[in-house]
Amino acid sequence: MTASKDHILSQLRKQSVPASELPDLQQAELTQQWITYPDLSEQFTELLASIKGLCLRVKNVEEVNQRLAELPVYQESKQICSLIPNCGQPNVNVNEITDPHDFNDVDFAILPGEFCVAENGATWISNDGGPTRTLYFLAQHIALIVPASEVVPHMHAAYERLTFENPSFGTFMAGPSKTADIEQSLVIGAHGARSLTVFLVDDAF
Amino acid sequence: MPSHPKLAEAFVKDKERAKWHDQSLWFVRSKRDKAVHQLPEWELLREQASKIKSYVISHLPDLLEQFEKNATAKGVHVHWARDAKEHNEIVHSILEKHQVKRVVKSKSMLTEECHLNPYLERHGIEIVDTDLGEWIVQLQDKPPSHIVMPAIHIKKEEIGELFHEKLGTEKGASDPQYLTESARQHLRRKFIEADAGITGVNFAIADTGGFVVCTNEGNADLGTSLNKLHIACMGIEKLIPRADDLGVFLRLLARSATGQPITTYSSHFHGPKPDGEMHIVLLDNGRSEISGSDEFRRSLNCIRCGACMNTCPVYRRSGGYSYSNTIPGPIGSILGPAHDTKKHSSLPFACSLCASCTDVCPVKIDLHHQLLTWRKEIRLKGLLPFSKRLSMKMMGWMMQAPRLYQFAGTCARWVVPYLPRFLLYNRFNAWGKQRELPDIPKQSFREWMKKNHDRK
Structure with a gap:
C-alpha cells in the first residue's frame, strides 16, 4: 500500500506543472464584491421558502411551542424527540438511546441549529457523533432552533465561523430532503426529512 | 468500442423522445441561468x-x-x-x-x-x-x-x-x-x-x-x-x-x-x-498523467456539476449512453480519451465547437479548446476513421488549388440538382442522414461578385 502511495506521489512529482498562486479570499477586492442584503433574516426566510422550507421568527421558546402546536405535521406526530430544553412535548427519551437505529420511528425531531446563511437558506448544524446525529436525517419532520442573531449573509461569512480542529461532523441543511430524479418533477421527502422548519428565536434559550 | 454516432443511432431515431430529452436538460440549464443571475x-x-x-x-x-x-x-x-x-x-x-x-x-x-x-x-x-x-x-x-x-x-x-x-x-x-x-x-x-x-x-x-x-x-x-x-x-x-x-x-x-x-x-x-x-x-x-499535460491539465479542475452536459447541444440530443465513457458530455469527451484514446477516439468529434460548455463551466475549464486539441491528437495518433481521413485529405487538396475548387463548384452546381436521391443520400453521406441538402444556387459567390460588383 505504501508502494502505491509512493508510486502516485512520484508519478505526480515527475510531471512539470507550472507553479500557480493560491488566491487570498480575505482580500478586500474580493470581500467587497460579495453580495449583501438589507435584512438578513428576511432574506433567509424568503430563500428557505423558495426551497420548500419554512422559517418562523419568534420571541422565545414558549412561542416556539405555540407555533409548533399549530403545525399540522407536529399535531400528527406520534413519536417526538427534542434536544432543546423545554421545547416541544418529547415522548422519546434521547438519553436512553445508544443505537441510532432505534430512532427509526421518530416522527418529529426538535434540534439545535448553530447559524443560518441568508444567500441560500442553509442552516449549519453540528453533532458530536453520538446516535443523535441520525435524528437530523432519519426523523420524518424536523424543526431547527437557531438564535435570531445568528444569520450570516453568505458562505464566506459562514466559513469564517467554522474551524475543524477536532474530529467532528457538521452539515449545512437547506430545506427538506428532495429529489427530481423522476422526469425533473420536484418531490419533497426523498430519504431525509419530509419537512424542515427553522425557528429564529430572539431571546436566549 | 462503437463510435458516438453509432451509439447515438437508436436514441436519435426516436425523434419525440430525443426532443423530450433535449427539453428536460434545457430546463435545467435555464434554472442554472436564473440562479447565476442572482x-x-x-x-x-x-x-x-x-x-x-x-x-x-x-x-x-x-x-x-x-x-x-x-x-x-x-x-x-x-x-x-x-x-x-x-x-x-x-x-x-x-x-x-x-x-x-x-x-x-x-x-x-x-x-x-x-x-x-x-x-x-x-x-x-x-x-x-x-x-x-x-x-x-x-x-x-x-x-x-x-x-x-x-x-x-x-x-x-x-x-x-x-x-x-x-x-x-x-x-x-x-x-x-x-x-x-x-x-x-x-x-x-x-x-x-x-x-x-x-x-x-x-x-x-x-x-x-x-x-x-x-x-x-x-x-x-x-x-x-x-x-x-x-x-x-x-x-x-x-x-x-x-x-x-x-x-x-x-x-x-x-x-x-x-x-x-x-x-x-x-x-x-x-x-x-x-x-x-x-x-x-x-x-x-490516470489522473497523475493528465496533470503532466499542458493541454489537458485543466480538465482536472472539474467539480462534476454536469453543467457542460446540460448545455451541450450534442449531449442533449444524443443522450448519455451515446458516450463510450462513464462520464458523458463535453468533460467526459476529454477525460475519456485521456484514459484510453483508442477506445474513446470518436468522443471529441461529438461536439459542434459551440463553446457553450466553456461558458457555463464554474471552474473555467476551456472545454471546447481541449476537445479541438484532442481531435488533433487523435489524427496524429492515426486513430481517425478512414472516411474522415479520406474526406479531409480530398478537402485539403481541393482547398489548396483555387482553380480546382472553382471547377468542382461549377460541376456540382450543374450536376447535383439532376442526381437521383440514392447517389446523394447513401451510407457515404453521414451528413445527409437526417438532413436535406440546401437548394443548389445557380451561381457561385465569385460569379455573383463579378456580375454585380466588378471593378469599374
Missing part, C-alpha cells in the same frame, strides 16, 4: 475557483500528503489506489474485515468509473445505490446516463413499470410523488439493514483532513450516520487547500448543477464517530 459576483467566484484548482494541481503531491497527515490525525484510515482494480480490492478488504454483507452507497461517479458494484457483488456483498436516480438505473442493470441526474433519460411510465416489476407498486402508476414515496419506503429498509455506508467525495480539505459530500436526498447522511463503518472514495484531484475555499465551491456547485442555491445537505466529515471507523480511498487511475 449573484452579481458570479464571474469573480468562477475566477477564484479556477485559480484555486490550478493551485491544487500544481501542488497536488504536497497537498495529498498534508491531507493524509491531517486526516490520519483525526482517526481516519487513508488508502492509496493506483487504479480501479486496486481501489476495488481495498474497499472489499475493508468490508471483508468487518464481515459486511450489505452496503448502502450514495452517488459516486468514481465507483462507477471503477465498476465497484459488480466487483462487490461477485464477492457476495449486496450493494444498493441509494440516490433515487442511480437506484433506478441500478434496478435496470444500467449505468447512469448523466452524472447528476442518472435517470434523466427514462420516462416516468417506464419507471412505474420497473417499480411494479421489482417492488410491486401499482400497475400503470407513474406519478413521481407516488413512485418516490415507494422508493423511500423500500430504501429505508435497506438503510436500516445495512452494515456499512460508502460515499463519494465532492471536496477534500488538505489543511483539515476532512471532506464534504453533497446530496439533495439525504442518502449519504442516512447511510453514514446509521452505520459504524464509512468508506469514502475519491479521485486525487478532489482536494482543495483550505476550508475557506468551500465558500467559493459550494456557492458554485449546486447553482451550476441544478440551479439550486445549495444542495439540501452539504455534510462535512472530520473523523469517524467515537465508536466507528472511517476510511478514505484516494484513487489515481
Whole structure:
C-alpha cells in the first residue's frame, strides 16, 4: 500500500506543472464584491421558502411551542424527540438511546441549529457523533432552533465561523430532503426529512 | 468500442423522445441561468475557483500528503489506489474485515468509473445505490446516463413499470410523488439493514483532513450516520487547500448543477464517530498523467456539476449512453480519451465547437479548446476513421488549388440538382442522414461578385 502511495506521489512529482498562486479570499477586492442584503433574516426566510422550507421568527421558546402546536405535521406526530430544553412535548427519551437505529420511528425531531446563511437558506448544524446525529436525517419532520442573531449573509461569512480542529461532523441543511430524479418533477421527502422548519428565536434559550 | 454516432443511432431515431430529452436538460440549464443571475459576483467566484484548482494541481503531491497527515490525525484510515482494480480490492478488504454483507452507497461517479458494484457483488456483498436516480438505473442493470441526474433519460411510465416489476407498486402508476414515496419506503429498509455506508467525495480539505459530500436526498447522511463503518472514495484531484475555499465551491456547485442555491445537505466529515471507523480511498487511475499535460491539465479542475452536459447541444440530443465513457458530455469527451484514446477516439468529434460548455463551466475549464486539441491528437495518433481521413485529405487538396475548387463548384452546381436521391443520400453521406441538402444556387459567390460588383 505504501508502494502505491509512493508510486502516485512520484508519478505526480515527475510531471512539470507550472507553479500557480493560491488566491487570498480575505482580500478586500474580493470581500467587497460579495453580495449583501438589507435584512438578513428576511432574506433567509424568503430563500428557505423558495426551497420548500419554512422559517418562523419568534420571541422565545414558549412561542416556539405555540407555533409548533399549530403545525399540522407536529399535531400528527406520534413519536417526538427534542434536544432543546423545554421545547416541544418529547415522548422519546434521547438519553436512553445508544443505537441510532432505534430512532427509526421518530416522527418529529426538535434540534439545535448553530447559524443560518441568508444567500441560500442553509442552516449549519453540528453533532458530536453520538446516535443523535441520525435524528437530523432519519426523523420524518424536523424543526431547527437557531438564535435570531445568528444569520450570516453568505458562505464566506459562514466559513469564517467554522474551524475543524477536532474530529467532528457538521452539515449545512437547506430545506427538506428532495429529489427530481423522476422526469425533473420536484418531490419533497426523498430519504431525509419530509419537512424542515427553522425557528429564529430572539431571546436566549 | 462503437463510435458516438453509432451509439447515438437508436436514441436519435426516436425523434419525440430525443426532443423530450433535449427539453428536460434545457430546463435545467435555464434554472442554472436564473440562479447565476442572482449573484452579481458570479464571474469573480468562477475566477477564484479556477485559480484555486490550478493551485491544487500544481501542488497536488504536497497537498495529498498534508491531507493524509491531517486526516490520519483525526482517526481516519487513508488508502492509496493506483487504479480501479486496486481501489476495488481495498474497499472489499475493508468490508471483508468487518464481515459486511450489505452496503448502502450514495452517488459516486468514481465507483462507477471503477465498476465497484459488480466487483462487490461477485464477492457476495449486496450493494444498493441509494440516490433515487442511480437506484433506478441500478434496478435496470444500467449505468447512469448523466452524472447528476442518472435517470434523466427514462420516462416516468417506464419507471412505474420497473417499480411494479421489482417492488410491486401499482400497475400503470407513474406519478413521481407516488413512485418516490415507494422508493423511500423500500430504501429505508435497506438503510436500516445495512452494515456499512460508502460515499463519494465532492471536496477534500488538505489543511483539515476532512471532506464534504453533497446530496439533495439525504442518502449519504442516512447511510453514514446509521452505520459504524464509512468508506469514502475519491479521485486525487478532489482536494482543495483550505476550508475557506468551500465558500467559493459550494456557492458554485449546486447553482451550476441544478440551479439550486445549495444542495439540501452539504455534510462535512472530520473523523469517524467515537465508536466507528472511517476510511478514505484516494484513487489515481490516470489522473497523475493528465496533470503532466499542458493541454489537458485543466480538465482536472472539474467539480462534476454536469453543467457542460446540460448545455451541450450534442449531449442533449444524443443522450448519455451515446458516450463510450462513464462520464458523458463535453468533460467526459476529454477525460475519456485521456484514459484510453483508442477506445474513446470518436468522443471529441461529438461536439459542434459551440463553446457553450466553456461558458457555463464554474471552474473555467476551456472545454471546447481541449476537445479541438484532442481531435488533433487523435489524427496524429492515426486513430481517425478512414472516411474522415479520406474526406479531409480530398478537402485539403481541393482547398489548396483555387482553380480546382472553382471547377468542382461549377460541376456540382450543374450536376447535383439532376442526381437521383440514392447517389446523394447513401451510407457515404453521414451528413445527409437526417438532413436535406440546401437548394443548389445557380451561381457561385465569385460569379455573383463579378456580375454585380466588378471593378469599374
